[in-house]
Amino acid sequence: MRRILMHVGPSVGNYEVLLRMVRDNVGFNSPEFLESMQNSLDGVSLLFGADKSYTQFIIPGGGTSVMEAAATFLQENDRILVASNGVFGDRWREIFRRYRVTVDYVNVVAGESVTGNMISERFGDRRYRMGFFTHVETSTGVRSQVPEIARELRKVSDFVVLDGVASIGGEEAEAAKWGIDYFVTASQKAIGAPPGAGIAVASDRLMESIPDKSLAGYSLNLANWMDPMESYLSGKGKYFATPPVHTILGLSYAIDLIREETMKRRVERHSNVRALLADGINDLGLGILAKDGFRSNTVTGVLTGDLDARGLISECFAHGVEFASGVHPSLAGKYLRIGHMGWVTENDAATAISVLRNAIRSIS
Numbered sequence: 001m002r003r004i005l006m007h008v009g010p011s012v013g014n015y016e017v018l019l020r021m022v023r024d025n026v027g028f029n030s031p032e033f034l035e036s037m038q039n040s041l042d043g044v045s046l047l048f049g050a051d052k053s054y055t056q057f058i059i060p061g062g063g064t065s066v067m068e069a070a071a072t073f074l075q076e077n078d079r080i081l082v083a084s085n086g087v088f089g090d091r092w093r094e095i096f097r098r099y100r101v102t103v104d105y106v107n108v109v110a111g112e113s114v115t116g117n118m119i120s121e122r123f124g125d126r127r128y129r130m131g132f133f134t135h136v137e138t139s140t141g142v143r144s145q146v147p148e149i150a151r152e153l154r155k156v157s158d159f160v161v162l163d164g165v166a167s168i169g170g171e172e173a174e175a176a177k178w179g180i181d182y183f184v185t186a187s188q189k190a191i192g193a194p195p196g197a198g199i200a201v202a203s204d205r206l207m208e209s210i211p212d213k214s215l216a217g218y219s220l221n222l223a224n225w226m227d228p229m230e231s232y233l234s235g236k237g238k239y240f241a242t243p244p245v246h247t248i249l250g251l252s253y254a255i256d257l258i259r260e261e262t263m264k265r266r267v268e269r270h271s272n273v274r275a276l277l278a279d280g281i282n283d284l285g286l287g288i289l290a291k292d293g294f295r296s297n298t299v300t301g302v303l304t305g306d307l308d309a310r311g312l313i314s315e316c317f318a319h320g321v322e323f324a325s326g327v328h329p330s331l332a333g334k335y336l337r338i339g340h341m342g343w344v345t346e347n348d349a350a351t352a353i354s355v356l357r358n359a360i361r362s363i364s
């Protein structure tokens, strides 16, 4: 049976993207790879809304790799501030509590978002090297009010960092306009390529501030990736560590398709799908975890009430739609997550609701 993947990444696929990877192996200095890498790096700026004052990175790994690579910009005894809306916001703290820095932290209950006021009231009199937050919190489906949070973080910290792993490619992104110094994502989510690459942009101001005794180790030290990225951008190869060759062949084509669709229309498509799903969930008498006004275009947390969410997910899986389980610890078993990102269509939304309706009937 054909199964639709409406997980939170990888998500709904696209054979055309996958087919670009189905070929005899090519080396990381081959013209095919170099062209794909150059095209991908070029497209990264469009995805993030970055201008020429940003350096683009595409490195092996995924979202967590580019998150941890932020250690490149830190030195011993720095103070950082983490504003968390859930499990992936917490990941910033999980990463940096392993480094010799002080981490201050603010969070909210599942479904809500940290506000600018919370930051100014609690931390207004302190000074940080970096302030971290999350565009779309994948554990709840909450979208941050980025301009507001970025503005408040900038008042207390030298640099502002944003996790766009679940947003880039499906939400409006304006790195330069919003003043984001380091903005990260991964290949497998709303960009719609297979997993394997961590993608980021870093502002010139941030790049110029890399400390001599940076806390980053070796493979995730962005200083080691600067020369290769510059080379790749000019169409030439330079080895530091092996890039995820096939992922980048797919990524390059995904970016071509995004250019053709335009970011504006892509964001509209994601937003339409979100609205259709929300209507359907309402009609089924189920709730949505994210508060109204904070609902993302890419992830919807569905509160399942008296129904066991895990049982519902298994039933839907058996009927052709793969959803993700709820991972926020405060709501275990009480919700499921629909990923609607990448190549998702309105038809997929209709199918998801229909399969959910039948699954509810069969387990009630």
Ligand code: PMP
Pocket: 008, 009, 061, 062, 063, 064, 065, 088, 091, 134, 136, 137, 138, 163, 164, 165, 166, 186
């Ligand atoms: N941040 C967010 C918001 C995410 O959704 C994810 C992946 N679910 C990550 C970070 C980590 O990305 P990866 O799994 O690619 O390492």
